[in-house]
Amino acid sequence: MKAIKTLSLVLLLLAFTFSVKAQEPTQQTKPYVVHTMYLHASQPAMMGKIDSLLKIWKERVMDPNPYFTSTKIVRHWWGHDSREVIFIYELKSWNDIETAFEKRNEIIKAHKGWASEEDVKAFRKMWSEIFMPEHHSDEIYSVVAE
Numbered sequence: 055m056k057a058i059k060t061l062s063l064v065l066l067l068l069a070f071t072f073s074v075k076a077q078e079p080t081q082q083t084k085p086y087v088v089h090t091m092y093l094h095a096s097q098p099a100m101m102g103k104i105d106s107l108l109k110i111w112k113e114r115v116m117d118p119n120p121y122f123t124s125t126k127i128v129r130h131w132w133g134h135d136s137r138e139v140i141f142i143y144e145l146k147s148w149n150d151i152e153t154a155f156e157k158r159n160e161i162i163k164a165h166k167g168w169a170s171e172e173d174v175k176a177f178r179k180m181w182s183e184i185f186m187p188e189h190h191s192d193e194i195y196s197v198v199a200e
Contacts (some may be wrong), residue, residue, distance in 0.1 A: 084123070084144060084145065084146065084147070084196070084197050085144075085145050085147070085148050085151065085194050085195065085196055086142055086143065086144050086145075086194070086195045086196070086197070087142075087143040087145070087151065087154075087155075087192065087193070087194055087195075088140060088141070088142055088143075088192070088193045088194075088195060089140070089141040089143075089190065089191070089192050090138055090139070090140050090141075090190060090191045090192075090193075091138075091139050091140075091141070091185050091186070091187075091189075091190045092135075092137040092138060092139070092185070092186045092189045092190065093136075093137040093138075093139060093184055093185060093186070094137075094183065094184060094185065094186055103180060103184070104129070104139075104184055105129075107177070107180060107181060107184065108127045108129070108139065110177065111127070111181075112125060112127050113167070114161075114166070114167040114168070115158060115161050115162055116141070116143070116158075118161055118166070118167075119154060119157050119158055119161060120157070121145060121146070121150045121153055121154030121157055122143050122144060122145060122154060123144045123145060123146055124144040125141070125142065125143050125144070126141075126142040127139065127140070127141050127142070128140045128142065137186075139185070151194070
């Protein structure tokens, strides 16, 4: 009888050990950086130039970056705050985060794809009129299931 109790206890402990191991989080290899910005409720923002500016940003800054495996810009469609614009950057690994955003800054400073410095200045002026730079957030997410 004592051997059965001991065997039962050992089996119970083993089962518990395996179930605990199954619950351990694993480090994901594909992080997502989510940057949320908020629109001004100003005349330029209401004139519909937002989507064009966002497409230009994606084509000239986000897409050329080799460290981003995919990128998206999504605008608020329905819900509590219609001012939200979300930039989503997928990276290959956690180790690429710093390098990816250094590269993004290089791309911004290089002004590749622009016809002239005047175009760059006009874009920046419009961007600053549309977005509220003092109100934004940055988060890093990891994939749980695909």
